[in-house]
Amino acid sequence: MTAPEHHLPRPHSVAHVAISLEGATRGFDVDLDRYYGLVGTWHEDVTLTGADTILAQESALAAAPGPGPAEGGPLLAVVDSGGRVGAWEALRNAGYWSDVLALHSESTPSRPPGRRVDELVLGADRVDLAAVFEEFGRRGVEVVRVDSGGRLIGALLRAGLLDEISLLLHPCFAGAGPDAPRWYGSDPPPAGAFRLVASESWDDGLVWLRYRH
Numbered sequence: 001m002t003a004p005e006h007h008l009p010r011p012h013s014v015a016h017v018a019i020s021l022e023g024a025t026r027g028f029d030v031d032l033d034r035y036y037g038l039v040g041t042w043h044e045d046v047t048l049t050g051a052d053t054i055l056a057q058e059s060a061l062a063a064a065p066g067p068g069p070a071e072g073g074p075l076l077a078v079v080d081s082g083g084r085v086g087a088w089e090a091l092r093n094a095g096y097w098s099d100v101l102a103l104h105s106e107s108t109p110s111r112p113p114g115r116r117v118d119e120l121v122l123g124a125d126r127v128d129l130a131a132v133f134e135e136f137g138r139r140g141v142e143v144v145r146v147d148s149g150g151r152l153i154g155a156l157l158r159a160g161l162l163d164e165i166s167l168l169l170h171p172c173f174a175g176a177g178p179d180a181p182r183w184y185g186s187d188p189p190p191a192g193a194f195r196l197v198a199s200e201s202w203d204d205g206l207v208w209l210r211y212r213h
């Protein structure tokens with residue numbers, strides 16, 4: 001007799017992303033106050049982000065001595081198969097997260113000795129995102145907010161791991177070329193419908209759209 005399979009609940013996952021009219025995630029002025037003002041909507045347990053999103057702000061992080069870990073704040077988990085992120089201490093001290101977690105794969109280059117960051121090694125060549133979500137479920141994580149410029153969002157969409165998309169649409173074009181990555185990455189997203197669950201607009205032309213599977 002085989003034991004019944006026990007499926008742990010997968011955390012709810014939401015990607016909150018600021019976009020231009022053509023769906024680009026950079027190349028225009030993001031309304032950061034509005035963007036971060038909306039982040040509190042989900043009360044995330046984990047902020048899941050990609051190495052490229054972190055690297056884009058590494059020099060700013062290094063220049064700003066943070067206040068220290070935020071007690072009761074979310075955990076920052078960074079997908080980093082290439083072992084490219086180095087600013088773990090600055091991220092931990094940035095004042096938003098309670099702690100940081102490096103997500104690596106078996107092919108991630110060896111890490112500097114004495115590095116002070118917890119890590120999870122899941123996947124052979126790249127981080128296995130489904131395994132990450134399973135592990136989050138095992139750890140009691142209920143809500144994951146994805147912070148990504150598109151490539152991580154696209155990978156999660158294609159893996160069926162994204163429940164909600166939150167788009168903060170800015171009333172401008174970024175002038176992005178046809179091959180520039182959009183909020184779902186550079187590869188086509190999987191076909192399928194989402195339903196609009198909430199929307200809001202402001203006089204300055206920003207529109208907030210929330211979709212769920």
Ligand SMILES: NC(=O)c1ccc[n+]([C@@H]2O[C@H](COP(=O)([O-])OP(=O)(O)OC[C@H]3O[C@@H](n4cnc5c(N)ncnc54)[C@H](OP(=O)(O)O)[C@@H]3O)[C@@H](O)[C@H]2O)c1
Pocket residue numbers: 016017018019024025026030049050051052053054056079080081082083126127128129147148149150151152153155181185
């Ligand atoms: N407008 C916004 O709301 C917003 C939000 C965040 C960031 N940004 C901007 O967007 C830019 C970064 O965005 P990005 O799209 O280049 O990078 P990203 O969102 O950080 O995604 C890249 C990460 O996703 C991982 N990844 C991609 N496909 C994967 C797969 N199939 N399996 C496992 N891991 C996978 C990559 O893994 P590897 O480790 O293997 O490379 C990498 O760590 C920056 O300029 C940042 O400032 C904008």
